[in-house]
Amino acid sequence: MTFALLCERELRTQCGDACSEFGELSVTMHATRRRLAARPELANALHEVLAGGSYVTPSVAAQCLDHSARQVRELSAKQREVLQLIANGLRPKQIAVRLGLSVRTVEAHKYAIMQILFVHSTLGLVKRAKELGLLFD
Numbered sequence: 684m685t686f687a688l689l690c691e692r693e694l695r696t697q698c699g700d701a702c703s704e705f706g707e708l709s710v711t712m713h714a715t716r717r718r719l720a721a722r723p724e725l726a727n728a729l730h731e732v733l734a735g736g737s738y739v740t741p742s743v744a745a746q747c748l749d750h751s752a753r754q755v756r757e758l759s760a761k762q763r764e765v766l767q768l769i770a771n772g773l774r775p776k777q778i779a780v781r782l783g784l785s786v787r788t789v790e791a792h793k794y795a796i797m798q799i800l801f802v803h804s805t806l807g808l809v810k811r812a813k814e815l816g817l818l819f820d
Contacts, residue, residue: 757799763817765792770809770818 695760716776749783758766761782775789782789800811812818 758796758817762792762796762799765789766808766812767795767818769793769805770812 724740729739731738734755764782765778768781773781775786775793778784779786779789793805793808797808801814802808802810802811
């Protein structure tokens, strides 16, 4: 069954006899069929959303990827090193000793990274870094 027919069935279920009495249902169904046939991306989006998923247009997805790439480029080499050590489970004091920095400098790097990646916790920081492919095993 095509997606347009599924939409038609859903409209019949939602509107029922009230729409049929005035002919509104058939007009709505035909208009919906034409729109969906003319715009397969719209049909795909509706299908995904009705199935409980979410849909992002290719242009928005590209913008998100571009934004993520810019975030990664904003990190300095030292910030990347601090991020890797945080992800490895080291505390700021341990990182400071290992890198020859003060604890405050390590924490400043950590919070700067958190701002760049738009996260609010250490766990969120590590998750976001993994998503962006910033961490090495």
